[in-house]
Amino acid sequence: MAWRDGKASGTRLLLFMASIILGIAAVVSIQSFSENLKDNIALQSKALMGADFIIDSRQPPNERVLQIIDSLGGADAKSVGFPSMAVFPKTRNTKLVNVKGIEGGFPFYGELETDPVTAATDYQQAGEVLVDATLMMQFGLRPGDSVSIGEITLPIAGRLVSAPGSTGVSASVAPPVLIPYRFIEATGLIQTGSRIRYDFYFVAGPGQDLEALDEKVDPLLDAQNADLDTHTSTGERLGRRYENFGKFLNLVAFIALLLGCVGIASSVHIYIKEKLQSVAVLKCIGASRKQSFLIYLIQIAGMGLIGGLIGTGVGLLVQQSFPLLLQGFLPFEVQITLTVAPIIMGLLLGVFMSVLFALSPLLSTWYVSPLQVLRIQENVPRKSRRANVLIMSAILLFVFLFSYWLVDSWKYALSFAAGILVVFMLLGGVADLFMKGIKKYFPTSWGFTARQSLLNLFRPNNQTLVLILAIGVGTFLISTLYFSKDILLAKTTLEANDEAPNLILLDVQTEQQEAAVARITEKGLPLLNNIPIVTMRMHKIKDRTVNEIRSDTTSTINGWILNHEFRVTYRDSLIDSESLEAGNWPVESQGEGVVPVSLSDNVARDAGVEVGDRLVFNVQGMLMETEVASIREVDWGRMQLNFSVLFPSGVLEDAPQFRVLTTYTPNESTSAGLQRELVQEFPTVSILDLRQLLSVVDDILDKISWVINFMAFFSILTGIIVLIGSVRTSKYQRIKESVLLRTLGAKSGQILKITALEYGYLGILGSTTGVLLSLIGSQLLALFVFETAFVPSWVPLLIVLPGITMLVLAIGLLNSRGVLNSPPLEVLRKEGV
Template identity: 60%
Template sequence: MAWRDARASRVRLMLFMASIILGIAAVVSIQLFRDNLKDNIQNQSKALMGADFLIDINETPNARAQAIIDSLSPVAKEVNFVSMIAFPKNGGTKLVRIRGLEGAFPIYGKIKTAPEQAASTYQGLGGALVDATLMLQYNIKAGDSIKVGKLTLPILGALNGLPGSSAISASVAPPVVIPYQFIDDTELLQFGSRKEYQFYYKATPQTDLEQLEAEINPLLNAENADIDTHSSTSRRLGRRYDNMGKFLNLVAFIALLLGCVGIASSVHIYIKEKLKHIAVLKCLGASRKQSFLIYLIQIAGIGLIGGIIGSLVSIGVQESFPYFFKAFLPFDVTISISTQPLLMGVLLGFLMAVLFALLALLNTWYVSPLEALRVTESNGLKRTKSAKITVFSVIILFLFLFSYWLLRDIKYALAFVVGMLITFSILAGIATLSMKMIKAWFPKSWGYTARQSLLNLFRPNNQTLVLIVAIGLGTFLISTLYFTKDILLSKTAVGNSGKAANIILLDVQKEQTNDVSKTITEHGLELVDNIPLVTMRIQSIKGMVSHEAKADTTVHIRRWVFNHEFRTTYRDSLISSETILEGTWTPAVSLGGVIPISISENLAKDAQLNIGDKVEFNIQGVIMETVVGSIRSVDWGRMQLNFSVVFPKGVLEKAPQFYVLTTNVPDNVGSAQLQRVLVAKYPSVTIIDLRQVYTIIEDILDKVAWIINFMALFSIITGIIVLIGSVRNTKHQRIRENALLRTLGAKNIQILEISGLEYFLLGLIGSLVGVVLALVSAFLLGLYLFKEPFVPSVIPFLIFLPTISFLTLGIGLINMRDVLRISPLEVLRREA
C-alpha cells in the first residue's frame, strides 16, 4: 500500500528526497575530505617536513647549542630569511624568502623544479631556484640571473614545489633557494636581521621520536632552540585543519537541517491531504498501526534512498575539494573512499527523515473513520500534543548528539543547538507575527486581488511559516558571510591619506639611516617614521629565570615569553593604535635606578605580569632591570608598527640598534622606482609595500569567501528545493480554491495576480528577515569578536533581497500553470 500510494505522489516525494540528498551530500563529502586530509597528513608528515625531525633556532647557534646539534649528526642544514632580490635583466625587485640549503635536503619528498635535474644540481653548480610564479610575473627564464644582496647567481630552474611551503605563504614571500655556502657572500645577514637556522635529521628505525623530543627539548630550550618531529608536526597540522573541517561540517549540517525543515512542513501538508484516505482505510478495517506504517514506510524509504544517493553524490563532490583548498594546503591531497562517512550518510538520511516527519505522522494515529463523512476536520490535535513534545525532545537530543560528534566539544555543541533554536524561533516568530499583523490590520479598502493574496498568508493550509523560515535561513547564511567578510577586510585596510605610511623599510643599519632618508626625500617623498629597534630577551620575571618558572607549578608563564627575541623601541608618546589600560605612561627617564616600561595586554597576560612587577632584559649580554609601569591595549590588526615592549626615552639611545623607516608613495610607478633604487644601493634593506600586502590578504580572504560561498550554496540550493516542494504541495489546495474562484467568474490573470503577489510577499518577508538577522549577527561579531566598527555591505540588500523575492515569485507562477490548465468542472466533479 505504501508503494502504491507513493507512486501516485512520486513528484512530491522526489522533492522531499532532493532536499535530503543535498544535505547528506554536503555532510558526507566534507567528512570524507576530512578523513582524507588526516590520512594524507599522517602519510606525508615526513615529506611535509622533509625529514624525520629537525632542530630550529632563530639566531646563530652558540657553542653549546651547536654541540647538541652536531651530536645528532644532521643530514642537511638551512638558513632562511626574508629579503629583497633584484632581476638584472629588467630591474624588477621583489620581497622573497631566501632559503640557503646544504646537504641532502629533503630526506623525504622532493624539490619539484623545471627542468627536473635542477633540484639535484643547483648546489654543485652554484645556481638559484626561483619560484615559478615569480619568474612568470617578471618574465624571467632559466639561464637569467638573480641578484641576492651583493651576490649575483644564475637561475638554474623554476621552483614548483618545496616541502613545508603553501601557495598562501608563497604569495606573500615567494621562495628562492640558493646554496648555503653563498649566504655570507650576500652580506644580507647583518645585526638585527630576522633569520632561522634549521638542521634536518634522518632517524633510525629504533629511534623513539617522542622520547627523543622529551629528552632533547629541555636542553635546546635553554639555548633558545627547539626540536620538532614529523609526528608532532602531523598532530599540529591535523588540529589546524580539523578546525576548518568542523566549520565546514556545521555549514553542511545547516543545509541538512534546512532540508529537514522542508521535510517536516511538506510531510505535514502531505499527511493532512491524506487524512480522508486514512479515514476510508479505517472504514474498510485498517488498524491504526497499519495506516501509520503505510506513510512511515514511505518517509523512511525516502530518507534511506536520499541518504544512499546523497552519499554517492558526496564522492564526486569531495573530488573537487583538493582544488578549492590547494592554496591553503602545503601538500597534495590523495583522495580515497572510506566506508564510515558513507554509512553515516545513509543512517543520517534515514534518521533525519523519520524524526522530522514523525511530528506530522502522529496525526494519522488518531484519525477516526468518521472523518470520511465529516465536512470539517478534527484530527485529535490535543491527543497528539504529549506525543509531539516527546518527538520534539528526541529531535533536539539527536541534533545535540550529532553536533557533538562533529565538534567534539559539549559547550560548542550546546551553543550551536541553542543558537540554531534561537534563529529558527526568531524566523518562526516573525512569520507568525506577520500573519497576525496582516489579519489584525487587514486593508479592507484594497483591490480584490490584493485582498485575496493577503488572505492566503493566514488562511488554512498557508505556507507562510515554512517559506519564511526556509528563505530566511538561506538568506541569513549568505548575508552573514558578506557582512563578516567586510569586517575582516576593514581590519586590513591601508589608509589612503597623504600621511599614511604604505612603504616600510626594515633592517636599516644606523650608519645607513641618513643616506636612506636622503634617498626618500630625493624622490619627492616625505619620511613618515624613523623608528629605532633594539633586540633583547627576557632574562627573568619577578626574579625567576626560565627553568625556575617552568619548575614552579604555581606559575603559568607561557613558554614563548622566555624564548622570544623582542624587538623593542623607545619613545615619549603613545601612537594611534595604543590605549593605556593600567598604570601611568612614562615619556622619559634619566639613567640610574629601575626603568619603567610599557607592555602590551597580551604580553602581560602570557607573562603573568602586573603593574609594579620587575622584569630583567638581556640586551646583547647587558642585563637591564625594569619595572612594569603601564599596560597597553594594542590594535595588532592595523598595518603599522606595533610593539609588545616600549621603553621611555633616555635609556636605550646608546644600545646596539637598527631602524625602521616609513614613507608614503602615491602610486605603483613611484613605489617601483623607489624600490629599484634602494635595492641597488642598500641590498640588505627589506622593503614591504603595504598595498601589495593588502592585495595579497584580500586575495586570501576572497578565496576563503569563495569556499564559504560554495558551502553556503548547499544551503541556498536546499532552500530552493524546499521552496519548490512547499509551493508545489500547495498546488492541490490551490486547484480547489481557484476552481471555485473561476466558477464565480475570476479570470486567469486575476488568479495569477493573487498567487504572484502572495509568493512575492513571502519571498520579500523571508529574505528581508534573513538580511536583517545577518545584519544584527555581523554587528555583534564586529563588536565582540573582531572588535571593529561594522559598516554593512549593500550587496545583500541590492542583490539577495530582490533576487530571492523574484525567485519565489517565479517558482510560484510556474506551479500555477497546472492549476490554470484544469477546468473548474473537472475539479468540482472530482470533489463530488
C-alpha cells in the same frame, strides 16, 4: 501498506527526499574531505617537512645546541633562511623573497619540483639559484637570467615549482628563492636585527622513536632558545590548522541540512493532512493507532534512507572538486579516496533526521478518530502538548550534540545551537506576526487580485511559515558571510591619506639610517616613522628564571613567552592603535636600576603578570631588570607597527639596534622607483610594500569567501528544493482554489497575478528579514569577535535581496503552471492527490 501507499505517492515522496539530499551531500562532502585531508597529512608529513625531524633556532646555534646536534649523529643537511629583497637586473624589478641557503641532500623526502628537472640536483654544485615559478612568470624571467641578493649576483638555474616547507599563503607574500649555503655569508645579509632561521635536517635511524626523542630533547633545546620538530608533530599542527576551517564549513553544511529538515517537516505536514481520511478509514476497519502511525513512519524512514543514499553519493562526488577549490591553501596534492565513516554517517543522518523532524506532523495520525470519515473539516486533530514538547526537546538536543561532534567544543556548539534557534524563532515570529497582521488589518478596499493574494498567505495548507524560514535562513547565511568578509577587509584596508604608511623599510642599520632617510625625502615623500628596534628575550618572570619555568610541568605561563625573541622599541607616548588597560604611561623610573616597561594585554596575560610585577630581559647578553608600569590593549589588526613590549626613552639608545622607516607613496610607479634605488644602494635592507601585501590578503579572503559561498549555495539550493516541494505538495489545494475562482468568473491572468503577488510577498518578507538579521548578527560579530566598527555594504541589499525575491517568484510561477491548466473534473475526481 506502507509500500503500497508509498508506490501510489511516489512522485511526492521524491520531493520529500529532495529536501534532505542536498543537506546530506553538504555534510558528507565536508566530512569525507576532512578525513582524506587528515590521512594525506599523516602519509605526506615527511614529504611536507623534507626530513624526519628538524632542529631550528632564530639565532646562531650555541655550543650546547651544537653538542646536542652532534649527539644525534650530526645533521644530514642544514639551511639558513631569511627574508630579503631580490633584484632582477634584466627587468630592474625588486621583490621581497624568502632566501634559503641549503647545504646537503635536502629534501630527503618529497622532492624539489623544478623546470628544468635537472636544476633540482645541479644548482648547488653549479653555484646557481632556484626562483619561485610564479615570480619568474610575473617578471618575465627565464633560466640563465640573474638575480641579485644582498651583495652577490647569481644565475638562475630554473623555476621552483614546489618545495617542502613552502606553503601557498606564505609563498604569496615572500616567494622562495633557494641558493647554495656557501654563498650566504657573501650576501652580507646576516646582520643585527635580521630575521634569520637556522635549520638542521635529520633522517631518523631504523626504529627510532621520534615521540620519545621529542619528549627528551625538545626541553633541552628550549632552554637554549632552539626547538625540535618531528614530521609527526608538524603534521598534527598542520592538520589542526585545516581542521578549524573544516569545522566552520561543517556548520555551514549543517545549516543546509537543518533547512532540508524544515522542508521535510512542512511537506510531511501537508502530506499527512491529506491522508487523515485514509487513516480514519483504516481505523474503521480495525487498524490500531500504532499500525496506522507505523505505516507512514516506515514511509518517512524509507524516504530518509533513500535520500541519505543519494545525498551521500552526491557528497562523495562534490568532494572531488575540493582540491581545486583549496589548492591555494594546501602545500600538497590531496589524493581522494573512499572513507567509510562519512558514508555511514550520511545514511544514518538521512534516516534519523527524516524521522525526527517528521514526528510532530506524524503524531496527527495517532489522534485521528474513525468519525473523521463522516466529517468534513480542515482542522487537524489536536496533538498532545507533552509529546510536542518532547519532540522539540529531542530536536534541540540533537542539534547541540551534532554541533558538538562537529566542532569539539561545547561552548561553540551551544552558541551555534542557540544562534540557529534564535534565527529560526525570529523568522517564525515574523511569519506569524505577518499573518496575524494581515488578518487584523486586512485591506478590504484593495482590488480582488491583491486581496486574494494576501488571503492565500493564511489559507488552509498555507506554506508561509516554511517558505519564510527557507528563504530567510538562506539569505541570512549568504549576507552574514558577505558582511564578515567586509569586516575582515576593513581591518586590513589602508586609509587613503598621506599619514598612513604603505611602504616599510626593515632592517635599516644605524649607519644606513641617514642616507636612507635622505633618499626618501629627496623624492618629496614624507618620512612618517623612524622607529628603533632592539631584540631581547625573557630571562626571568617575577622571581623565576625561564629555565625553571620550563621544567615546571604545572606552570600556566604560555610557552611562546619563554622562547620568543621580542622586538621592542622605546618611546614616551601611545599611538592610535593603543589604549591603556591598567597603569600609566609614560612614567618615571620605579627605582635605581629598575626600568618601567609597558606590556600588551596578550603578553601580560600569557606571562601571568600584572602592573608592579618584575621582569628581567636578556638584551643581547646584558640582563636588564624591569617593572610592569602599564598594560596596553593593542589593535593588532591595524596596518601599522605595533609592539608587545614598550620601553621608555633614555634606556635603550646605546643598545645594538636597527631601524624601521615608513613612508607614503602616492602610486605604484613611485613606489617601484624608490624601491629600486634603495635596494641598489642598500642591498641588505628589506622593503615591504603594503599594497602588494594587501592584494595577497584580498586574494586569500576572496578564495576563502568563494569556498564558504560554495557551501552556502547548498543552503540556498536546499531552500529552492523546499520551495518547489512545498508548492508541489499543496498542488491539489491550489487546483481546487483555481477551479473555484474560475467558477466565480476569475480569468487565468488574474489567477497568475494572485500567485505572482503571493510569492512576491513571501520573497520580499523572507529575504528582507534575512538581510536585517544578518545586519544584526554582523554587528555583534564586529563588536565582540573582531572588535572593530561595522560599516555595512549595500551589495546584499541591492543584489541578494532582489535576486532571491525574483528567484522565489520565478519558482512559484513555474510550479503553478499545472494549476492554471487543470480541468474542473480533476477536483471532482481528486486526480491531483
